[in-house]
Amino acid sequence: MKILSAKQIYEADRATIKSQAISSTELMERAAFACYEWIIKRFPDRSRLFHVCCGMGNNGGDGLVVSRLLLENGFRVHTHLINFSEHRSDDFKVNLDRLIEMKALVTEVSGVADFPTIEHGDLVIDAIFGIGLKRSPSGFTKKLIQRINNSKAGIISLDFPSGLFSASTVTDKEAVIRANHTLTFQVPKLAFLLPDNQEYVKEWQVLDIGLDKDYLNSADCLYHGSDLELNKGFYKVRKKFSHKGSFGHSLLIGGSFGKIGAMVLASRAALKAGSGLVSTYIPKCGYTAMQSTNPEVMVEVDDENYIQYFNFKTNPTAIGLGPGLGTHLKTKKGFVDFFSNCKAPMVIDADGLNIIAEFSDLSELIPENTILTPHPKEFERLVGKWHDDYAKLDKLLAYSQQHNCVVVLKGAYTAIAHQGKVWFNMSGNPALATAGSGDVLTGIITALLSQGYTSLEASLLGVYIHGRTADLAVEENESIESFSATDAIDYLGRVYKEFV
Ligand SMILES: NC(=O)C1=CN([C@@H]2O[C@H](COP(=O)(O)OP(=O)(O)OC[C@H]3O[C@@H](n4cnc5c(N)ncnc54)[C@H](O)[C@@H]3O)[C@@H](O)[C@H]2O)[C@@H](O)CC1
Ligand SMILES: Nc1ncnc2c1ncn2[C@@H]1O[C@H](COP(=O)(O)OP(=O)(O)O)[C@@H](O)[C@H]1O
Ligand SMILES: [K+]
Numbered sequence: 001m002k003i004l005s006a007k008q009i010y011e012a013d014r015a016t017i018k019s020q021a022i023s024s025t026e027l028m029e030r031a032a033f034a035c036y037e038w039i040i041k042r043f044p045d046r047s048r049l050f051h052v053c054c055g056m057g058n059n060g061g062d063g064l065v066v067s068r069l070l071l072e073n074g075f076r077v078h079t080h081l082i083n084f085s086e087h088r089s090d091d092f093k094v095n096l097d098r099l100i101e102m103k104a105l106v107t108e109v110s111g112v113a114d115f116p117t118i119e120h121g122d123l124v125i126d127a128i129f130g131i132g133l134k135r136s137p138s139g140f141t142k143k144l145i146q147r148i149n150n151s152k153a154g155i156i157s158l159d160f161p162s163g164l165f166s167a168s169t170v171t172d173k174e175a176v177i178r179a180n181h182t183l184t185f186q187v188p189k190l191a192f193l194l195p196d197n198q199e200y201v202k203e204w205q206v207l208d209i210g211l212d213k214d215y216l217n218s219a220d221c222l223y224h225g226s227d228l229e230l231n232k233g234f235y236k237v238r239k240k241f242s243h244k245g246s247f248g249h250s251l252l253i254g255g256s257f258g259k260i261g262a263m264v265l266a267s268r269a270a271l272k273a274g275s276g277l278v279s280t281y282i283p284k285c286g287y288t289a290m291q292s293t294n295p296e297v298m299v300e301v302d303d304e305n306y307i308q309y310f311n312f313k314t315n316p317t318a319i320g321l322g323p324g325l326g327t328h329l330k331t332k333k334g335f336v337d338f339f340s341n342c343k344a345p346m347v348i349d350a351d352g353l354n355i356i357a358e359f360s361d362l363s364e365l366i367p368e369n370t371i372l373t374p375h376p377k378e379f380e381r382l383v384g385k386w387h388d389d390y391a392k393l394d395k396l397l398a399y400s401q402q403h404n405c406v407v408v409l410k411g412a413y414t415a416i417a418h419q420g421k422v423w424f425n426m427s428g429n430p431a432l433a434t435a436g437s438g439d440v441l442t443g444i445i446t447a448l449l450s451q452g453y454t455s456l457e458a459s460l461l462g463v464y465i466h467g468r469t470a471d472l473a474v475e476e477n478e479s480i481e482s483f484s485a486t487d488a489i490d491y492l493g494r495v496y497k498e499f500v
Helices: 006-019 024-042 058-072 090-101 139-150 213-218 228-234 261-272 284-293 329-341 350-358 360-365 376-383 389-402 437-450 455-475 485-490 492-497
Strands: 049-054 076-082 106-109 123-127 154-158 179-185 201-207 223-226 249-253 277-282 298-301 318-321 346-348 406-409 415-418 421-425
Touching: 006 024, 006 213, 024 058, 024 090, 024 154, 024 179, 024 201, 049 058, 058 076, 058 090, 058 123, 058 154, 090 106, 223 228, 223 455, 228 455, 249 261, 249 437, 261 277, 261 284, 261 437, 261 485, 261 492, 277 284, 284 298, 318 437, 329 350, 329 360, 346 350, 346 437, 350 360, 350 376, 350 437, 376 389, 376 406, 389 406, 389 415, 389 421, 406 455, 415 455, 421 455, 437 455, 437 485, 455 485, 455 492, 485 492
Parallel strands: 049 076, 049 123, 076 106, 123 154, 154 179, 179 201, 223 421, 249 277, 249 318, 277 298, 318 346
Antiparallel strands: 406 415, 415 421
């Protein structure tokens, strides 16, 4: 799944018009028809009033087509032309003429006095600006946006919430539509995936408008979505004559007094994610807890309450390092020596990352293709503060390139960076915002590395699987609130079944 830039979307439009020998008006009709179909399926009540607010560009043109289709099908519609510019796009003009021919109710809005009265229960279709916005809306257009946001009506944005920029951060927070639903064309937009924009973009749907496949396949994108289709592509089916030695030996290193649970979760997740063998290296105080809760998992121990020697005998295929590790001075010292000499592929999480951040020279020693799994706070410790989500993405790309590693920046749309590209994970929901959920992810990714997936594949697949456990659990027995890290482990089997 590619995430095209605005420039690429305009190019895709042109390629489509050429290859399918259609006009831009026909393409607009197709895009708006897809929106219309979604809207009437979701809001079939014909007594409801639709306020369709149209700008003067092609986004406004989409709105005019939606108005016409709703009217032709017996819905109540009031169309408002937001007169912010003399310039009107050609397809806007064509569709305005069609609407006027139908004697539709169309009002020009040139100032506050023309604002519609929007009642509770009405629906606003926001077609004021799309991806073509160049500067924050101002004057009466901004005031109208505020009026719409303050109304009690539901808001459906066509393609893009008006006021949001396609490739930079919002400059005037009061001049952006806060949409309940956004119906976007063909591909997800980067702006939807960034936490800074969560107030403007809530639910969003991608509607297929049949843009040119050749263009889409060949477009070179910096950003991608990681979905079932992508991950199915590198999922490995097990061979009939495989044995436990075929699927590697994962070693999870971590735990400290009071934080043995992190290691119980990570090692159990590694086992259930298919690692042939799983060992743990933990402080002595966790021995009984580990052996009694995870009988399949082998245990080696270090000092009494924390790890300091890192002198395990296991010869692992992959190492997951950091869950519950703690930052005792002796742990830090042992970590530095161990880390600099480790030859096995590693996943580094939690305090492992915090120690790297504290000793900045350690970043230079990160072995090629190591996987780092920071949450935003841990990432900030590694790279310093950023001023907005775009700057954060720049730092993400730069850090992963500079150290030739995979960085899994966790969040609602976890961003996985490797060799100058970023993939945003499309599975998961806020149920995952629960204690130990990151430890489970470390276990899953370590297990995938052990099974022979590359660092990038293990990261993409691991994050996708982890998110999917929460999606399935919430569809079935759990709620967003009740889901726990243990449930994520219990749902691994169900998720794997979706790949075969
Ligand atoms: N492949 C696709 O995605 C398709 C996209 N279409 C629509 O086309 C839209 C893009 O259309 P446009 O390029 O006409 O742009 P918009 O309709 O998004 O932008 C509005 C117009 O206002 C001007 N403008 C920008 N910022 C302004 C400001 N602050 N104050 C006043 N005027 C401003 C722009 O120059 C532009 O002409 C998409 O978002 C989508 O809705 C569809 O019609 C067809 C297919
Ligand atoms: N709102 C959310 N939507 C989807 N996934 C989320 C959300 N919040 C957190 N997650 C996921 O949950 C996990 C939390 O990891 P982390 O912050 O390390 O938690 P912990 O330290 O408690 O284990 C990450 O994989 C993250 O992507
Ligand atoms: K819009």
